[in-house]
Each structure stands twice: as C-alpha cells, then as structure tokens.
Amino acid sequence: MPTHIFVMIAAIVLLAAALYFLILYGVYRAAFGTKGKKNPDPMNLPKGSQYDGYADRMKSLVRTALEIPYEEVRIKSFDGLTLFGRYYEGKPGASCALLFHGYRSAGVRDFAGGLQILKNEGYHVILPDERAIGKSGGTTISFGINERQDVKAWAEYANRRFEDGTPLMLYGISLGGATVLMALSEELPVNVKGVAADCPYAVPRDIILKVAQDRHYPLKAVWFLVKHASRVFGHFDIEACNARDAAAGSDLPILLIHGTGDRFVPADCSREIYAACGGDGNGRVQLELFPGAAHGISFLQDEDRYKQVITEFLRKVTGWDSAGN
Numbered sequence: 001m002p003t004h005i006f007v008m009i010a011a012i013v014l015l016a017a018a019l020y021f022l023i024l025y026g027v028y029r030a031a032f033g034t035k036g037k038k039n040p041d042p043m044n045l046p047k048g049s050q051y052d053g054y055a056d057r058m059k060s061l062v063r064t065a066l067e068i069p070y071e072e073v074r075i076k077s078f079d080g081l082t083l084f085g086r087y088y089e090g091k092p093g094a095s096c097a098l099l100f101h102g103y104r105s106a107g108v109r110d111f112a113g114g115l116q117i118l119k120n121e122g123y124h125v126i127l128p129d130e131r132a133i134g135k136s137g138g139t140t141i142s143f144g145i146n147e148r149q150d151v152k153a154w155a156e157y158a159n160r161r162f163e164d165g166t167p168l169m170l171y172g173i174s175l176g177g178a179t180v181l182m183a184l185s186e187e188l189p190v191n192v193k194g195v196a197a198d199c200p201y202a203v204p205r206d207i208i209l210k211v212a213q214d215r216h217y218p219l220k221a222v223w224f225l226v227k228h229a230s231r232v233f234g235h236f237d238i239e240a241c242n243a244r245d246a247a248a249g250s251d252l253p254i255l256l257i258h259g260t261g262d263r264f265v266p267a268d269c270s271r272e273i274y275a276a277c278g279g280d281g282n283g284r285v286q287l288e289l290f291p292g293a294a295h296g297i298s299f300l301q302d303e304d305r306y307k308q309v310i311t312e313f314l315r316k317v318t319g320w321d322s323a324g325n
Helices: 003-031 055-066 112-121 147-162 175-185 204-214 219-232 243-248 268-276 303-318
Strands: 071-076 082-088 096-100 124-128 168-173 192-198 254-259 285-290
Touching: 003 219, 055 112, 071 147, 082 112, 082 147, 096 112, 096 147, 096 175, 112 124, 112 303, 124 147, 147 168, 147 175, 168 175, 168 303, 175 192, 175 243, 192 303, 204 219, 243 268, 254 268, 254 303, 268 285, 285 303
Parallel strands: 096 124, 096 168, 168 192, 192 254, 254 285
Antiparallel strands: 071 082, 082 124
16 A cells, blocks of 8 residues: 555544544533533522522522531542532431432532421431532542442441431432432441432433433434443443432332423433332332422422421431431
8 A cells, every 4th residue: 555545544544533532522521521510509590481480489598508507528439539518417316318419510509498408307417519519529420320439438427427327318319319329239338228319310321312312412323422431531331320220229218209390300210210119019119299390399399298208208217306206
C-alpha cells in the first residue's frame, strides 16, 4: 500500500476515534456529570403547570428547613471521596432516618417537608449531599450504582455515632429512592429496619431511555453511548444493579410512594417494584399512590395523608414514636 494512502487511512481512523470519544464524553457530561451543576440552589423549584400551584408552599417549606440547626458531618466513601452530610439531633433514645435526595438536587429542597415531619416526631436525621453534589466530593452521578455503597457507608457511620444499635430507616426520593432500594443489594447493618422510597425508578436503563424517548432521541444509539460513557468516563457499570431486583431480593419492609401524575418517573416504576416483591400477596411491601401528584410532590398534594403514611411506617419498622414508646 502506498505510504500516502496508509497515512490517509490512519488519519481517518484517528479522526473517527477522536470524534467518537468526543461524542461519548458529551453523553457522559449530559447524563452523569455535574460540572457547573454541583451546587443546586434549594430555592430553584421545578417548573411547569403541575408545580405552579405549589410554589409558595414549597418555598415556605424550604425556608423553614434551611433554618433548622444541624451539625456538619463527613465520611469517606468506598472509593476515597469525602461525603458531606447534615446531622439533625432528635430526642434521646430516638431512631434515626437517613435521607437521600434526587438527581442533581438539594436535600433541603427535596426533603423540606419530610425533614420537618421527622424532626417534629423526634427522630435523629442524617441528610447527606450525595456524591458529586453540594459539599460532597466527586464529579459523577451513577444513578445509584455507586451511591448505594454510600448509603451503606452512612448507615455504618450512624452505627458508630450512636453505639447502641439504634434502629435506622433509609428514606429516598427520586434517584435517592432508587438508591436506597439498590442499597438492599449490599450487606447493610442489621439495625437498618426499613426503606421508604418516594417516586423511585425501577431500573436505570428504563428511566434513561424514557427521558431519551421524551426528547425524540434514537433509543438504541442512546443506550449504546450511555453504557460506554458510564464505563469509559464514569468508571462504573450502569447495569450493575437496579432497584426492582434489589428490593425483590430483600426481606426488609419497604414503603413505596408515588404520584400517579408523575410525568418524569412514571408511577408504573413503583408498581413494577411492588409486583417484583410479590404485590398484594406480600405484606412486606406497601405501595401508596397519590392521585394526580407530579414528580416528587406527593407530600404537597396531600400533606396530611403523606405525614400519616410515613410516620406510621416509621413507627412500625423502628418501634419509635414521639412519645418515646
């Protein structure tokens, strides 16, 4: 082969490879990266007609949550990141709830209502910034794959802090909801007594492709690129775990909460998890649907019912109530 043809072919191959990795990096940034989005404003509320009627109440809840005193706490992740959290002290002898927020979100926003419910009930609360968000280290969101091990690390931290086998409850919303369910695939401390998941997705692949479909992207091409981007730039396997199978393989009590008007993570995700766990034939898993509620605002759609559902579940699995019984 003449030298000039060989050089031309080599240049084309190198150019194609460079273009592919550039596209792959763009996909990684779009799906998993947090550069420029690491410190979300807790007052930056969801937009759209489903949320407009709740904006004033949401802002009021966030302002109140931001005023609650807390202690800054930090732990190390399995891969060496420094993870930041807020510890809110409860009543003596109380159980502890660990709260995990949603995708590129802020814990004090996502749990502005839930945090106040728990504080009023006397629970200790740990509210981490998930990896790559806020004051926690990292630059990659892994859709629960790595975060599930962070949940385990926070539960182990709580054990060290209390030193008395204090009952622990895991509670997540959206990505955080899927993450606490995925954490059931890990060997958690024995005093983790239950898991509450508000609007979780069942499988990372499905929610990624649902968003791609909503945006009219070619699904096969998107998934091919996403899988490779997660490995090459995120250094994790997006298919390593999912909430549905982890929940089905556990024997811990689970509370699933979902709004039927959720256009981002459809309520069918919670129905899928519920069915995988045995559905109505398995009293271990409880599914609570909030008619018409949009993503992440079942609490706002019916505050009294939401409070009743979450507090009754907590009392059942931890044995604690505000009277200390």
